[in-house]
Amino acid sequence: MNLRRIIALTAKERKQMMREPSNIAVGILLPIMMLLIFGYGMTMDIRNIDLAIVHHGQSPAVSNVIAHFNNSKYFSVDVYHSTLEAEEAIRSHHADAALFLPDDFEAHLLKGDASVQIVSNATNASIARIYENSIRTVFMQAAAAALPPSGTTSNAGVRVINRLWFNEKNDSRCFMVPGVIVLIMSLIGCMLTALQMAKEYEHGNMESMFVTPMTSGEILIAKMINNYILGMIGLGISLIAARWLFDVPFRGSLLILLIGASMFLILQMSVGLVISSVTKSQFISCQLSLFISFLPVMMLSGFLWEIPNMPDAVQYFTYLVPGRYFVDFMQSIMLVGNVWSNILTNMAGMVIFTLILLILAKLKNPKRLTGGGI
Amino acid sequence: MNEVISCRGIVKRFKRGKQTFDALGGVSFELEPGQIAGLLGPDGAGKSTLLRILTGLLKPDDGNATVLGFDCVRQPAKIQQRAGYLPQKFGLYENLTVHENMVLYAELHAVPRDVREKRIHELLVLTGLERFPDRQAGHLSGGMKSKLALACSLVSTPRLLILDEPTVGVDVMSRRELWKMLREIAETQKVSVLVSTSYMDEADFCDSVLVLFNGKVLGRGTPGSIRAYASGIVENPTFEQGFQMLIAGDVPPPLKRECPPKEDARVMIQADQLVKKFGSFTAVDHISFEVKQGEIFGLLGANGAGKTTTFRMLCGLDPVTEGTVKIAGLDLRKSPGRARNCFGFVAQKFSLYTDLNVHENLEFFGGAYGLYGNKLQERIRWAIHEFAMEDYEFIQPNELPLGIKQRLSMACALLHEPEILFLDEATSGADPMTRREFWARIMKLADRGTAVVITTHFLDEAEFCDRMIIMQDGKSAAAGSAAEIRRQGTIPGHPEPKLEDAFVNIILADRNRQEGNA
Amino acid sequence: MRFLSRFRALLKKEFIQLLKSPKMKITIFGAPLIQLFLLGYAATMDLRDVPFGVIDHSNTPESRNLAAMFTGSTVFDFKGYPESEKDMGERVAAKEIKMALVIPETFANDLASGRSPNVQIILDGRNSASAGIAFGYASDVVNAFNAKYHYRAGMPVKIITRGWFNPNYNARWFMVSSLIATLTLLAFTLLVALSFAKEREGGTVDQLLLTPYSPAELLAAKGLASMAVGFGQMMFCLVFVLFWFKVPYQSEYYLLFLLFGVILMAAVGIGLLISVHCANLQQAMIMTFMYDVPCAALSGIATPIANMPDFIRKCQIINPVRRGIDALHRLFLEGCGFREMLPMYLILGSIGLLTFTLACLSFEWQRKH
16 A cells, blocks of 8 residues: 555546536436425325325214314315215326225214224225324314313323324425435445446556556455545435425434544445446446346335334345445434444444455455457 | 566467367566566557556466566565556546546555655656646547546556557557656666567667567567568568568568559549537538548548547537538438448447447348348458457457457448448557558448548558548648648658658647747 | 448347346346345334333332333343342443333332332333334333223223234335345436446447447447346346235236336436446446435435425435335225326436436537537
């Protein structure tokens, strides 16, 4: 290792990067775009449920139910008088769910033997469940309000109070935004590195680099330093957006976050290195980093779907997804604070993973050409 | 140990398709200090492989080699610190400037800071690049790239320079300058130089040569000693003739046209007042010429003179700014499809599909020109037979030696029996045998009535053209037959110049005139 | 005939390029299969084994009954009694438990005296969506407790729920059927964009332009070959969706194949349009990403469309991934017929045709300038 050579190589990489506009697009534009999309576009919080309420005769109790749903910010209500029409509305996607109130709803309600039906479009089963729960909650409130105040003793029952820790406002952005940061850093780290290295192989620059006194380690470090800086710029933009645009709390220490983020970035760059040294082709590197880096981070890192809910085999598999360590780390450090057990296990995971990959890359990337023409 | 390089029985095996073959079959030689040694041989002789082994980039399968006293297998880092190496693709960073490339290599070789700028400046002056230190390497012409790459490898004041075909794709003027530079460096800085090249005329610039053929050393000695092999057969033999004696045991007779083009032959290509502007820069400035049936027409000029741009306009790759091009009487702009059916095209880089094998490439290009069924198969058989590619039919192009690649591109362009053939520096980097074979084929085609337009760096090839145009700064500097060019390029005191000298004279005169005007 | 044979030669070349190298075969057929399986099983909101703890300040038979109801539930996994509120806090932060049940001291007395005791359910809100679902299950357990021991906290109303099209609420049906469209759309847009950029970077575009092919023919051949291979990929995935994941198919098969066709048209058209504007592979890849990421993220496969801002919801009409997923669900789960599917075909088909035409025009324009 020679510091001077590393500095020279880094300067070269920086100049090359500044002269290719698409690098800047990845470093600056992509993070901004992803933050906007995920921050504003993707949310798990319930809104705009198109609900069809079906009843066969007006009564105060019915009006009360309709008013309750209308007042809730979650629903947009259409009232139907015929079961067939409501069913058609679900079929044609005009309604996500329908609430069927029986004939003489009020009388039944007072008697205590009312039976209502909720029908939902369960194509997306998880969402349908969430919708049904919300409908049930609002309906219960409405029904309670419609009933006369009852006697004290007979009504006693356990009530539950919901307290959401770490995310008191129940805002899904709080877990979406840390996840997006992971996604952005994976893209910059893995994909850009893979592509740049593959390009050097394809354009024959590796050969001339190999015959200078530098070691392959130095070549790698120089490549990594620039992508690291680009990744950190992406992180900076994301953190600023998280704090001031999306109001995501930040409860941990910034220093630890930066250390963890660096580890993750290095990890992702190592993945990129391995991809490029195996394929040595930009075309295949592109495809592979999409399948190896991007999609798993989105789907298997616990960013959208929690890992403990997955089948055991898939849970084991997620240990191979670099993003899983960092998603866990980010969500905790931003929303909870410095939880040492969490920080240390995830950091250890990232470091071990990186070491394995670097050894692989080193094995695959000796300072000699293999085969080749004549 | 006095030798700079010493090899004993170097063997290297490669796989081609499913078979292995010896790229190097026991090569032994020494290089004395302070010499310029040429490594000559046809394509596929194993020149690059040998150089890569010497720089420690490849491991030999057998034998041992020491460079500057260090073992190539065990101490490659030591060699890499002390030797400069210029690979075939130059290894320049295209989007870094000339100066930035130099600084990078200086830093990598730990050139002390206080002498760095001085050293870089010296080298830029030596290579004539001091006028554009801020130009990006990707925007340099081939000759300038080669000089820059040389300057980069010299920045560390190496004791040995290893150059892998540094003059491929470089025009005559730049090649002469490059060799002058090498001589100067060898003498003033006591550097030993090992250069591989497939240009035979360059052998005369070397102190000693090593002739490599099929991975074996066929001859060693001074250029004169190689030339002497042919002295029994021709008078004043050239190096090329000696080389051919050594390899083939025979000096082939000069190539001749069987039936030269007729005066009244049909005009196949008509270029009228062609102009091409890129922004405010005029790359081609009112060029006009005609090419008749059966005529071989040369488009010559130094790198950057505008010949490639003219060429691209002729075949419709770039739109013309002003003027017209007619191909077989058809306006290229109005009926592009029909006009393109009339010609075949061989590009500089042989744009073959690397993921298609030889047979599939032929099948595709044949099909592209509307051949099908029996006719297509018949033409493919013809091409494979005619171009002697039977052994390579199911191999991917990137595994082929350069010469075979060139044959394949040619075959692809000829499948549909075009009336016009465009060749863009198709012989660049090819060895004399391949080039000779190539020209024999071109002449045969022209004899049968094909009109051929060719751009080339080899001025000796221009002798084979019936007529030619020499371009300089986008304008026509001279035009006519080889004899006419020779007449125009005669300077007082040197009667009967070689075509190459006449060409240099014309261009120098043109440059002087312009500098006079300015 | 001449035209056809010429075009056939071009198609053949494209097929060889797409399918010859084993690495490509793996990318085209292996990668989507792996993803289908991983995502089919991984992407689920259904909770399993939610670890929870109980702080029982009451420590009475009644409170233990309530805790026992949770322990007995299949969704929750009992992890013991935290010693104190502080201990509980640490355990939640360290993700040892995800939920904590805090039973007040007055629990039994309140129940006995007819007052409603408040039980706190504390949830780890790091993933608020799954916390919300966990709370839903917890409320069910408490309701069941009330019902079992004849306390009445809930209303005297019976609520029956029915999920249409997917009566067992199988989330996997949704995911794997969506994936057929998502994977192919994303992968083939990229594939087409890259394969053209590769010809640019390698210089073979010039060679092609000198053959008698028109730009439209060149692009069409690339498009058609990719569509055929893409169709193969979709069929390959379909086999697994139908026979491994056993997602029911409720409509006519010809409608599905027609849908595959228009989905591929859109993918290929967009890929070509991107690639004619890119000078090299890196640019093509990044441009494709800039397009792929929003389309996939906003397609509804991860988060529901209903939750998105109005502007984005309006734009969804031209998001091919969204349209593809929607159309697949209508065929697979809802069993729609040709009439209902027609608008889907028209939208996807016109995205394909429009982008293809634009790509041809741009390519032609570039040649002339």
